[in-house]
Amino acid sequence: MLRHRTIQDLLVFNAKCVRCSLCKFPPLAVVESKEFSDICPSIREYKFHSHSGGGRLIMTMSLINNRVDTITDEARDAIFQCTLCGGCDMACKFSTDIEVLEGLYALRAESFRRAGPLPGHKRVLDRIKEVGHPMFENGAKGDWLKEAGLSPAMNGKSNLLFIGDRYALLKERRQTLLNLVELLRIGGVEFGLLGDEEPSTGRQALDIGDQDLFDKQALEVAKAIKNSGAKTVICSDALDFNAIRAHIPKVIDISGIRVVHAVEVLDEIIRKGKLRPRKRLTARVAYHDPCSLGRLSEPFRYWEGEKKKVLQQLVIYDPPRPVNRGTKGCYEPPRRIINSIPGVEQIEFYRKREHAFCCGGEGMAYTAGFEEFVNNTALHRMEEAKAVGAELVATACPNCDTNLGYAAGQVGIPVKNVIDLLAESVRG
């Protein structure tokens, strides 16, 4: 049965935490620098074990084992001083099959039920309930269409371009959206749009722990996609890409729909020769993997079964249980796009792909009031860019754009969206 798993459901996996601290570091095989050897932004900032993936699983055990009666304000802060980037999950799963990230989501949901939302989070939830999306900008989601000279219609197109709340409503992200539309047009990709009728995926509600509200949004999204007649959903925003691939399928089966991110489409049309980057960009460019586009975008895989023991104490699952380790995210397409731009020397962060360090922007930490944590995390990531010799950081997520952008000035390295870089080069 499709539903979010609870802290009790996950106990069978997560009680195996032995507090080894591997959730705090990238898999040890890939560590290249001591200074940049954290995987978890939360433990890096707050230091207490409670602020690690494993620590939060142990906080969950306290609730299950009735060692605490209530979730105090301090404990609730510890639960939410986290970007839900999934770094802990992939690091742990190099060695184990513990469901750390799902455990963090379940703990947030439990905290929401027992202690309610943080004040900043409550405002977001109220906003979703009032206007259907979490953004505080005025206007409707289809307003940008006039600027682009488009109309909200599918007209039998098989591709639905899912714009997302942030691209649709944030003025500072408008140019990236217009660039994307222009590139798709040049590349001959036909697509339809939902305009004002495009529902929010509501991943913010899920991050806050309000699963009921997320479920409501998920059903609306599934319905909108179905009604559009689209066979493929092209997501502009990495957050929605993550929500539609990894979370909405926990609520409703959308398995007949292909879900891709815009950079995958752009990469495809470049490789087919329909889009030709021309203008040179002479720079050492480091690509920052957004969590939602990378390790968090692996499709949800339903499993139902039971834990069994063989050889006396060997724990196995019947049937065998699929484990997402973050390796099947979208990693190559944005890199290929960058490499297609003449003159670019693409370099890598020490922490990259499935073990990339988060920009700090997700998990609703900023909205909760943990701005210093978020800003310090972004600055640390940009310092890594400097350490590897980058002259420019490229990314493919509006939140990473914004968040790393705040820190860009402090290290003197600009941050640009891959879509913008490509558009500038294609225009020549």
Next chain:
Amino acid sequence: MAELSEVVGARWVKDDPQILDTYTWQYIAELTTGTNYMERPLAVVLPANTEEVAEVVRVCNRIGCQYKAFSTGFGMWGAPTKPDFVVQIDLRRLDRLIKIDRKNMYAVIEPYVTGNQLQTEAMKVGLNTHITGAGGQTSILASATSVMGQGMDGISMGFSDRNVLGVEWVLPDGTIAQLGSFEASGEYFSGDGPGFSLRGVMRGFAGTFGGLGVFTKCAVKLYPWYGPKKVIPEGISPDYFTKVPENAEAGMLAVHNWQEMADLGYRLSEAEIMDFVCRNAPCLISAVMVTDNNVFERLYKIPFLKNMQFSMLFVIVAQDREDYNYRIKTLKRIVGEFGGGLMLSGGGPSKAYWMLKTLRCVAKKTGYAAILKSLPGLVSMTWGFVRRFGPNGVDYLSALGYEAMVRSGMNMRGIFRFGGTFHTALGALIAWDTAVRGAQIGEQIKRKYIDDGVLFDDGGDNAWGGFYEGGAFSHLEEVAAYDPTDKYCQEHANDYCIDCNLACIDYHLGDNINAFGPPNHLMFSPACWNYDNWQQKIKSALDPNNASDASFYTDPEFEKNPPPRVVETTNRVKRNRAKVVINRGH
């Protein structure tokens, strides 16, 4: 709370019970408390430097509570055993790698520098560090100053207590002391002098497990590293690996029985050709090779793997080609003396020759029929590697062995996978042939607990260990896996340790790897010159207020008023003493 906040700032002290619980849920807590939890501390505090640590210690002395410090904090010994009486000092904020002295080959580190971090930076300048079996994510300082120190690199990089040089030590009363050359010269190059060496007082054999103050800085020896300066891993999780570099070798050797295993150990040690060498039981090797237990179960059924019992993994990282050739030639000669098998990376007729010899080794134990029966499984396994890694997949095992042994990043993936946790017994630092004898005895003891359903059925033999300082001493611990959430295991797992401890005394196998803390002193001290009398004298002299929680060192209060867990363990010892029957003719 107010006094602690004044020392470190309010941000760095917490007493919320749910947050404190993250310091009580500890690896093998069940051996002490019968649950997954140790006792909840009064508060947890995160000092930023030595002065703050010392002041926290003084506050605890003043108000009459205890404190317990840890670095990376992996294991029950890092946590309090008395409820609401101990301040937990988490040393995570002391995480600086202060310097690597390339010329004099040592590093100065704070507590939260991990083995993996120090190794990564040391390799860049052609040096390497000893990392313990706990894994590269654990603290180098903690092992060097306070806790044991066995590791797969012991043959070339020694044991933790021999690698520690100068230290900065907050004594139990809050006095800041420096030991070794640091005291006299401000440089850390020596752990001794001038005057009497205090290293024995500081940690002795096993370490004081945080029972004698707090170590805030130390220097450790580094060793030459001839491999690549930059780590270039390949693959994706969970299949990261590093190709075996030029002039290096990662392989496996096999002989026919325990006696040959004992003799081979001495020959290998005397030859001084190995950088990493480790005896792993077949089930542990199989566990590292796979990524989930369902696959492990299938793999473990292949008789060939299951019966490759008398084997060792090794890594050689030679200085140049000439050195490499010498070492491999010597290795082949030594293994040849035993008619043993040798699996090396790469291909060619030489590899085929040694593979056949390896097959013969296994056949002597299992018969050729078993090998034939294994062929489909072996082909399937090899095909699986080729599918995962391309044509070079057949060499995946070498790359994996190199990765696992050099980077110490796969320890968790191996032994923790079976039931969720493990504990260990035997494993004293002794002569290799005695260690091998211990492994045989441990196998018999464990069989009883396997049959009883307490422990994972690893066939009985899961002895893990190696040699130290060119074979001057060695260890083989008999690891035992189980499900830490299983109530029956929680209740009975410790009995296995107790039985092994008793066997150590009866069969002169040395004071074993878990011979720390008062309950174990009851068994070992009378057989070892009443060593805990000396520990208590040291403890009383340095810690008159008994402020430093010494639950896993020696606690004078336990003598006067033993807590229930000590009484319980003592009773179990008496009970098990009557039950342990070893086949003396083995």
